[in-house]
Amino acid sequence: MLSENKSNLQDADYLLQVNNALLSSLVESSDDAIISKSLDGTITSWNKAAETMFGYSANEIIGKPISLLVPKEGQEEFASLMEKIKQDQRIKHFETERIRKDGSIINVSVTLSPIKSRDGKIIGLSKIVRNISERRKNEEERIKLASIVESSDDAILAMDLNGKIVSWNRGAVKMFGYEEKELMGKSVQIIYPSERTDELIEIIHRLKSGSRIEHFETERKRKDGVTIDVSLSISPIKNKKGEIIEIAKIIRDISGQKRTSAYARSLIEASLDPLVTISLDGKITDVNEATVKVTGTYREELIGSDFSNYFTEPQKAREGYERVFKEGFVTDYPLTIHHSSGTTTDVLYNASVYKNDKGKVLGAFAAARNATRVRQKDEFSTMLTHELKTPLAPIIGYCKMFTQSLFGSLTEEQIDAIHVIEKNARRLEVLINDIMDARKLDMGRMKFKIEDISLDEFFKNLDSSYKLVLEDKGIKFVTKLLTNGITIQSDETRIRQVLDNIISNSINAVTKDRGLLIEIHAYKQNNKLIISIRDNGCGIPLEKQQELFKKFYQVDTSLRRRTGGTGLGLAISRGIMEKLGGSISIESDGKTGTTVHLTLPMNRSIINNTEAMI
Amino acid sequence: MKILIIDDNKDLTKMFKQYFTKTGNTCVVSNDGPSGLLILQSQKFEVIILDLAMPDFSGKDVVEELRNNGKIKDNNIVCLTASSPSNEEEEEVIAMGVKKVLRKPIDPDVLLDFIKQFEAKS
Numbered sequence: 001m002l003s004e005n006k007s008n009l010q011d012a013d014y015l016l017q018v019n020n021a022l023l024s025s026l027v028e029s030s031d032d033a034i035i036s037k038s039l040d041g042t043i044t045s046w047n048k049a050a051e052t053m054f055g056y057s058a059n060e061i062i063g064k065p066i067s068l069l070v071p072k073e074g075q076e077e078f079a080s081l082m083e084k085i086k087q088d089q090r091i092k093h094f095e096t097e098r099i100r101k102d103g104s105i106i107n108v109s110v111t112l113s114p115i116k117s118r119d120g121k122i123i124g125l126s127k128i129v130r131n132i133s134e135r136r137k138n139e140e141e142r143i144k145l146a147s148i149v150e151s152s153d154d155a156i157l158a159m160d161l162n163g164k165i166v167s168w169n170r171g172a173v174k175m176f177g178y179e180e181k182e183l184m185g186k187s188v189q190i191i192y193p194s195e196r197t198d199e200l201i202e203i204i205h206r207l208k209s210g211s212r213i214e215h216f217e218t219e220r221k222r223k224d225g226v227t228i229d230v231s232l233s234i235s236p237i238k239n240k241k242g243e244i245i246e247i248a249k250i251i252r253d254i255s256g257q258k259r260t261s262a263y264a265r266s267l268i269e270a271s272l273d274p275l276v277t278i279s280l281d282g283k284i285t286d287v288n289e290a291t292v293k294v295t296g297t298y299r300e301e302l303i304g305s306d307f308s309n310y311f312t313e314p315q316k317a318r319e320g321y322e323r324v325f326k327e328g329f330v331t332d333y334p335l336t337i338h339h340s341s342g343t344t345t346d347v348l349y350n351a352s353v354y355k356n357d358k359g360k361v362l363g364a365f366a367a368a369r370n371a372t373r374v375r376q377k378d379e380f381s382t383m384l385t386h387e388l389k390t391p392l393a394p395i396i397g398y399c400k401m402f403t404q405s406l407f408g409s410l411t412e413e414q415i416d417a418i419h420v421i422e423k424n425a426r427r428l429e430v431l432i433n434d435i436m437d438a439r440k441l442d443m444g445r446m447k448f449k450i451e452d453i454s455l456d457e458f459f460k461n462l463d464s465s466y467k468l469v470l471e472d473k474g475i476k477f478v479t480k481l482l483t484n485g486i487t488i489q490s491d492e493t494r495i496r497q498v499l500d501n502i503i504s505n506s507i508n509a510v511t512k513d514r515g516l517l518i519e520i521h522a523y524k525q526n527n528k529l530i531i532s533i534r535d536n537g538c539g540i541p542l543e544k545q546q547e548l549f550k551k552f553y554q555v556d557t558s559l560r561r562r563t564g565g566t567g568l569g570l571a572i573s574r575g576i577m578e579k580l581g582g583s584i585s586i587e588s589d590g591k592t593g594t595t596v597h598l599t600l601p602m603n604r605s606i607i608n609n610t611e612a613m614i
Numbered sequence: 615m616k617i618l619i620i621d622d623n624k625d626l627t628k629m630f631k632q633y634f635t636k637t638g639n640t641c642v643v644s645n646d647g648p649s650g651l652l653i654l655q656s657q658k659f660e661v662i663i664l665d666l667a668m669p670d671f672s673g674k675d676v677v678e679e680l681r682n683n684g685k686i687k688d689n690n691i692v693c694l695t696a697s698s699p700s701n702e703e704e705e706e707v708i709a710m711g712v713k714k715v716l717r718k719p720i721d722p723d724v725l726l727d728f729i730k731q732f733e734a735k736s
Contacts, residue, residue: 393719
């Protein structure tokens, strides 16, 4: 009997032990923090989840006051809670804030219940704390999102998989004129124009198959029956399992945009010049009607194909747009467009890149000009030059024959008169050449021929052209060269033209009383060729040096009549030097002579060859 | 030396003919390309002075004709042009066998000095 009792007691004890073990494993494995404390607020137990949630280990915190976990502003609230518990009340899911060991605040939901002794006296509290920060954040997100949806100018609506409207924002009310309550549960087809009702089935079908629809341009109908141009973006709303439960639709009114772009489009289409846009990889992204005509290829076929396909020299076309993307633009780039019928059209391309609002290059816009028309203009000026020069040849020729006494000897007076005729004929010739050169430079159509130039030979030729002629006039012509054996890459004829211009100015500047001397210096400096032309004439006043390069400017207007200069020489010289990648500058103190410095690159890599190709 | 001038500018050919004759040369004039070619069928010249820009039948056409019938190597052709330097036409005729392209207006004495190099050594 006694032993039986003992055994019963042992069983109960064992059961209790099992229960305790079960309980403590439950407590330990809970995701909620489970804490117990004595009535005076001293922590007496602390599970794993509490360690993770608050950052304190059980060892650290057991025996410490629970108020450690309560933020300052929550202390009063906490005290009143404690009072309630002492009066044997249970507190469920009370939402408040608690403080972690690292000082950060977490949102928690707290359930408090008293722990009673066997005789029913409250001896402590158990506390289950759930971290609801995440949930709070989600809620806030949702509220924010809802307010965004409500404040959007775009119509945002949701529909179920049968096309019934389940939500309808303020933007939709404004755009379509229907209130939300009018449409809830109604088919979205109410905003579809009758001829487009099939679109809904298509949209739902595509959404169900998992694809999104972005910026789909179509039309929708307002409550008042007016049709508007819209752009749709549609995406599925999924539940946690990934099943599509609803469909979200964002509708933007693009009627205004459409009108503006229709206007721009009509301008583009009206252009007689072929216009295209090219993507970064050289594919045509858009064309106008003129491009369709000049290539003999349909728009649909052109778009998406390689830009270079439509030229007689595809490689040159590729180099063209590569240069656009590298340098930002090209001007007057010559290409020949190939028509599908086999005919060709010579064009000059102007192209530049276009960017998005963040400055990223999206592509290039290229406009072609029919070069035949441009060439006709050039031919006209060529003709004009020819016609103006033709009468000069016999005039000068006959003058020569008279002065060489081929028609018998003349009196000094007669020879003088013939000299005047000849001099004026020559002046006309120079003027025609200069006007044509100035015009070509202005239009960027001067031709350059870049070749290796041996400076030894170049200066030998210069010397032989001037030395004897000038010595006849009593002018000393001296060349001082440090250019032995040097070769440069440039246009010999044009450099010579510049030197001839400057030397001719020097010849006019020197006078007997100052000494008749013209000196040419040439040397290499910093990988550039410097040629200086110095005379010991009267110099050029500082204030007039700036004006020198203007067309038809002459320091002394009476000089023009005396020497027959055209006033174009320096303007042309500067134009040529710039095209050759060099520069020209003038140095003079206004009293004792003038030095003109020419600077030229040693090789062609520096030369701006854009116009030289045309 | 014996010179043929083909140029449509009659004042110019008259002047050249007088100049060359008075300086002791023989000069034949033609004022259009086809008659120039006709003259070349029966006569030989030490130098041909040919204007490039003539109406209807240009100097370039004359050069092409001479090249096509293989006569270009037998003739020293010097072309004249009133156009500006480095034009394509100039490069083309040089490639076809023309000795030199000179720019108008050119002084008769300068031209004579230049063509002296073609004088047949007898």
